[in-house]
Amino acid sequence: MGTTQITAPPGQPFIEMSREFDAPRELLYRAHTDPDLLVRWLGPRKYEMIVERYEVRDGGRYRYIHRDANGEYAFHGVFHGDPSPDGITQTFEFEGAPGHVSLETMTLEERAGRTTVRIHSVYQSVEARDAMVESGMAEGVNDGYARLDDLLAELSARQPAASRG
């Protein structure tokens, strides 16, 4: 299906992400707000996902845990404003880095039966954003670094030995 576009401009404290899905907006909204559905897709497969609470309303809280053989990674936050298929705004905090809170705004845009999900995440500082990306969501970005993927593909094609780890 679509590819995930991730933009993390140098020197700016935000990350932008977009992805197109072959489904109507209502279905995407359900998949993002129904905890029974959320556990079926959010995070890599190697994690078991446990949703402790997921109160999708203005001021509602959420907390979920990714668990694997190595341990648990918990995340929590609060919904701001009335969540709707037009958009969801929420705070986000990884409990492994307490006090580092980001503000995430998601929008869903449907066109001809396909829906584009866009997420704009603002961090408290560039350093906080970079640390978050570096930790890779407690374990686990592209176009903003101006076609870095293309460049690397080109570099590795021309100089395979040097680009190898």
Added chain:
Amino acid sequence: MEQDRLSAVFGALADPTRRAILARLTQGDLSVGELAKPFPISQPAISGHLKVLEDAGLISRTRRATARLSHLEPEPLRDATEWLARYREYWDESYERLDELLETLKSDDTERTR
């Protein structure tokens, strides 16, 4: 990799001329004059770009007779992609799973309306 170094690498890669310079250096070391040839900009401007690349650790420079040669240093590029890769993997895998879930939900809805 430390954050300052990483920011310098990404800052250096943000410019198309500097990316083109790096791509050319994959074929071998070049002097400023040789590097400047394909670009519609002056040699001093190219030198400015080389300074940025050198500060980011993406190239090193050595002297050959009277010319200074630029040499590609691939290590920071490798680190930079690793920095991006883990975050990307998280979302790529999540969204692949979401694609599958959406297909299931769509066929469920079709069953129900029958």
